[in-house]
Amino acid sequence: MGMSFNDDPQWWRSAVVYQVYPRSFADADGDGTGDVRGMIDKLDYLAELGVDAIWVSPWYASPLADGGYDVSDYRDILPEFGTLAEADAFVEQAHARGLRVLIDLVPNHSSDEHPWFQQALAAAPGSAERELYLFRDGQGPDGDEPPNNWPAMFGGGAWERTTNPDGTPGQWYLHLFDIKQPDWNWENPAVADEFDDILRFWFDRGIDGFRIDVANSMAKAPGLPDCAVDPETGEPVAMVLTGTPYMNQPHVHDILRRWRTVADSYADSGLGPRVYVSEAWVTPAEELAKYIRPDELHTTFNFDALMCEWTAASQRNVIDLTLASTAAVGAPPTWVLANHDTTRVVTRYGRSITGARFTPTGIDHEAFAGIGAVPAGATDVALGRKRARAAVLLELALPGGAYVYQGDELGLEEVEDIPEELLQDPTWERSGHTIRGRDGCRVPMPWSGTQPPYGFGTAETPPWLPQPTDWSGLTVEAQNRDPNSHLALYRTALAERRANPALGDGGLSWVEGLPEGVLAFDREPGFRCVVNFGPEPYSLPEDAEALVASGDVSAGVLGADEAVWLRR
Known part of the structure; x- marks a missing residue:
């Protein structure tokens, strides 16, 4: 049966959660669209990967104008994905393997077909x-x-x-998003009551928690005042990260407290706590921390870390800001490198600009946040993949919990050449065909075989988004045979994380006096993570034992863009 769910009531403080994007994860019936039956079939893969929980992006009934974030029925499953009975079976089968299940809640807007x-x-x-x-x-x-x-x-x-x-x-x-996504009126008690009921509907079915879509958006400023206007262009200025009349309004926290009460009412269910993770693109860190005060949500995605450039100084600043702000409210940090909205890690880190610069007080310039367009220029995929391997060791060594987006464990890159007529993200239409949108990170998973559809769909009914022809070496099947593969690194790191008492929730101490570009921290008992962001190789301590490394450290040297976990 696997572990009992009563084992650790604080499981969420250290959990590694795997994000399934149902449309692109696994296709059991061969129609080119992922489905719940496919998710059930791959539960052993996720258990062997070594994650603790699964977050399922929206599987609700939907016209799919925005990939399922336009919900027409919050209490049923999209027929293309399966049935409510199959969803129940997925939860039951996940629990049997000791995996918890989080699903999406989309509370800012419904579908116009609701x-x-x-x-x-x-x-x-x-x-x-x-x-x-x-x-x-x-x-x-x-x-x-x-x-x-x-x-x-x-x-x-x-x-x-x-x-x-x-x-x-x-x-x-x-409609803050697409025309087909009208915003709910959260000033209306009937809306609040409806969402209480939706939460209970799924909690009663055994769901362990919810990821709250745009958790900072439901409350609007009283009177719906205009945005500030750029004096030169006359265009409204949408300062989404720092707050607008429709984002991060103070009374949004009243809604979150109400939801916490619903979750806490299940405390005696015998299935452990029901929990929330917030998706809130909010900066600075202390403002984001308000979402995880003790009577609000349990955890929140740390998008500062996702947006941060690949440099030692910026990464250390983000880590310090995050640890301080979450500690102040008694919540664990939650690290995330990518999701279904952001450019793939391999591609971001393979560009000349890898993200935003962070100072000791916060974000210095936004560069590209991972959402939308990446900077012009070619991607060095090999460099990006090398850095992505180091990045996951950094992420999984940090205090708190972590999220893995499906395909990142395979080292998939962004697919940047999807034919225009196949693009589905509403951003493509709404931008007048100037912004391609997020489809490039949503291309279906390659499972097996040497050519598309790689075990997803069939030649007659190809995947809903086309896969690259050069992914044959990236399939799960191919990586299973290679002990040095991206997938093997994830499995090794996740197994070590689960076994090592120093990892998960807790604190860290920085190792000072290292060469420029080398970042290292210690965690107790007896663990050190070293990441080399610089161009020069770094000689590791002679008495150190390597537990997991992103490259070859057999000669006692950590190369550029590599990371290692040491027993000290």
Whole structure:
């Protein structure tokens, strides 16, 4: 049966969580789209990888206008993915292997095909149905100007005008993301009650927790005031990371406290705590830490770490800022290198600009945050892969928990040449075909074989996004045969992490006086992580025993862009 779920009520403080993007993970029925049955089939793969939990990106009923983040029914599974019974079986089978399951909650917006929004469109202005969403009259003489100047996250404006039943132009509704994603009105108690009920629906089915999509966005500033405007261009300025009238508003925390109460009501269920991880693109670190105060969410993704450039100074600054801010609220840090929204690690680290610079007080310049376009220029995939191997050893050695995005354990790079007619991310359309969007990190997993579809789909029904023809060496099957593969490194590191009492939750102490570009820290008992960001090889201590290394350290030397775990 595997481990009992009562073993560690604090499991989430150290957990390594694997993100499954269902559409691209595993395809059991060969139709070119991933499914829940495929997820069940690969549970042994995830157990052998050595993770503690699985986070499933949205598997709900959806028109897939935004890859499932446009939910039409929060209590059912997308038919292309499977059935509610199969979802229950997945949870049961995961639990039997000692794996916990987190699923996505999408609370900022629904699909425009959600029955409540369809009822709102059919109802009159001021009706109870419209009060569930954010409908407003337009500005200007005929109401033909949007209610305010807010920009949408996927491009264009954040308001869409409706048409009345008689064909005349009607009110506008808010959509911070795609036109097909109307924002819920969180000032309405009926919305809050509905989401309490959705949480309980899934907790009652045995789900261990939720990842909260854009956890900083539900609350809007009273009166929906305009954004600040760039004095030169006249365009609204969306300072998403630091706060806008629609992001990181103080009263968003009231919603999070309410959800914590729902989770805590399951404390006596015998299945361990129900937990949350927040997706909130918020900086600086002490502002993000508000989301994980003791009566709010348990953990939050650390996007500063994801955005940080590959240098010793910036990485140390991010680690210090993160440890200080999370310790101040008694929460564990949670490290993340990538997800379904961000450019693949191998590609980011293979560019001349690898991310944002961090000072001791925070982000110095944003560079590219991993979302959207990467800087121009070619990717040195070999360099990116070398750095990605070192990065995962750094990530897994740090205090707290960590997240692995599917395919990162294989060293997959961003697919940057998907034919334009096959792109599906709404960003592509909304940007007027100027920003390709996030499809390049969502290409289906290569499992087996020497050519596409690599065990995902068939030649007759190819994967929903095309795979590169040069991935034959990156399949799970190929990497299983290679003891030096990316996959082998992940398995070795995760096994050591699970066995080593120094790793997981806790603290660290920096090793000072090292050459420039070399970063090292100690954790007790008897563990040291060394990462060489510099160009020169670094001689390791003579008495040190290497536990796991991203390269060959048999000669006692750590090469450029390599990392090692030592027993001291």
